[in-house]
Amino acid sequence: MKPDIHFDDEWADEFINCLENNRDLGTWSKFKMAYEAGRQRLVSDFYGLEAPKHLPDLTIYPHQYETARTVIEKMNGKAVLADEVGLGKTIEAGLILKEYMIRGLVKKVLILVPASLVTQWCRELNEKFFIPAVEQRKKPAWENIDVTVTSIDTAKREPHASVIQNIDYDFIIVDEAHKLKNKQTKNYQFVRSLKKKFCLLLTATPVQNKLSEVFHLITLLKPGHLGAEAGFEKKYKEGAAHEQLNELIQKVMIRNRRSDSGMDWPKRIIETVKIHFTEEERRLYDAVCNIKHKWRGSMETQGLSFTVLTLQREVCSSREAAFVTLRNLVEQYQENKEVTEELNNILNVLNEVQQNSKAEKVLSLIKGSDEKVIIFTEYRATQLYLQWFLGQHGIRSVPFRGGFKRSKKDWMKQLFQNNAQVLIATEAGGEGINLQFCHKMINYDLPWNPMRIEQRIGRIHRLGQEHDVEIYNFAVDGTIEDHILNLLYKKIGLFEGVIGKLDAILENFSENQLEDHVSRILLNSDTDGEIRVKMDNLSSIIAPDSSERMSL
């Protein structure tokens, strides 16, 4: 076949016009310089990457180069980039975008990222890739700007949405794309409604809980690649045909792992720090545990026993965290005298707690050194308390939360880098900020989703980290934290990242949520022994190899 040919007739018309009117005719020297300039931008081969030649100051790691090449040459410019956290997905995306722009295949670009990352993306594209990306905020000018970076929340709102949908974008990048796993959401529908010539979806956690998440992600990119939804569910539900599925997925998804990136990574030094409750703290914990057995029987108070799990976790974090929940419960059960009385008793016990053992431990760990430390906690109340507590001991800290505006996030990061020793982040703060200038992390309490742990560690254990990374996991002796840490996470080798096969782990779980499993075990077991047996069971399902390894 012979494709259509388009000839540059405009040039010809203008040339004749210039000759006739004797204007804009260049000297021989100018003619030569134009020739040289015009020639250097030609690319004589369909294959290979030009971009690195344009980016002499950028360090490109082999896995990043290969990823960019594979996406362009084998995946035709539509891919899910799913590297583990810290391997430089942004660099890969930048390389791919740059390559298409150099070759003139891409001009109009839309980059959708979480609000907190808009500035950072812009800066990286401009400084590292010389791509003139522009932030769109209050009064966007979508049509006039070639490379736009904005948050999906801004873009999906009217009047912007319909303007954006009418622009013929050549390239769309979505960062933190795991947020698009639910096809019912507005975000999903919005991205679906965009014309995607070339498209990259970036996520470190392509499967968080369910296999169907991958289905929706890939369908967004390439509808039909995994078939229609009904067929997909049926085919892969029973864990059958997984190999076939993997093969299909690998055609549109690239996942580089630390273990096979072939690089000399800084080590992860993991230390479990056993915390011993004070007598008062122990009494509070026990008081909370009692609710579970006491109110399990009746329908009216069944909800209470579920809340116990939450309370147990909170007590392990701080009395402040537990207080918020307790107070809400008192309100909720104000009709029930018996319950209210018990709750009030617990509140009294809570009031007697004078010391936070974990906080004391934090203090002893960081006092006397001026190294930067990140503390992760699940609870805002704990975050506030810690900040106050450290302040009392002359240690400067800054808070970090998902809900901060992006300018505030940037500012907090700046403050942490320059003025404060400690950054205290809640879970939502885990995504997207890069803090490789710090190499110490304290998991003050632990989330129950292993992917979130990986996200946390990825904040500091990433390209650019020059030190070995120290991770301290706090767990209070004889509490549920102990179970989670020792019976589950340690067994599956989570922290070392040696196994690093979290996706495989979660694949084995397909439709079931790990968190649910854990909750159910903890709720429905009467003795520690029972918990141990069940957790053992669970960890051997999650990671069969690792439990074998442990038993050796």
Place this chain on the structure above:
Amino acid sequence: MNQTEIHSYLKRFFQEHESPLLEESQGHLHVQLSIDMDKALMNRPFYWHYLEKINGIPNPMKLTLITDPAAAPEDLKGEKVHFGSPRLHQIFNTAMKKGSYSLLYESVKPETASLPLKPWLNINGAVSYLCDHKKDRFFSIGLSLITGEIIEDMYETISGKNFHEQIPDYCFTVAPIIKVRSGIERIKTFLYSGLEKEDHSWASDAVCRWRKDEQLLEGFYQEEEEKPEVYYLEKEALKAQYEPKIEINIINGGLFYFYNHPLHPGKEKHL
């Protein structure tokens, strides 16, 4: 282009555009921009607009470009310029704009009076093959506007010669028999017929990829009688992604008057 080539290119560029060199080392250039170059490179339209409004005295900027930090003076403040840097890109663009068209005469010093100079058209450009990939094939074609003869690699052939904007003394031009417009048409036809003979398996391959993705798409929406809007959107996107096309773009071109046939240099002394 390596850094040395870039350095000498920049030097030539500024000299060519009336922007004198104030200082130079192996690794940097410090230039006084002309008004024209300030307008072209410094991106300050408001200043120039304002100045012209108040009839002020123009004060074009100076520019320091560093081509090799190791060879430049220490602590020198300036812009690092390398292949791929925005500044160089901008300068290349400016160079292309200023040297797009030419009308030039070969510099000869005739020994006898009245030498005839014959018109040739030279067009330099690229054929681009586009689908989801892209490659360019450079061409430089010369066409005699007297005989219609076509020479390939014209630029290479003539790049060693010298040309001027004015006709040299004792010379006269032979009027073209073929008009410039039809000369361009002939070159176009020449390129098209070359493309006719080429192997276009790259295009068939792209169509193959296209059809494959389209089949997946059809499969996905198979069940739906009335296709939703996104279906058509996706279809369009696939077309944009894969459809093979050929573009012929021109870098520059000129009308050149030669004393000798470009392929057979005579004994004429060049200026």
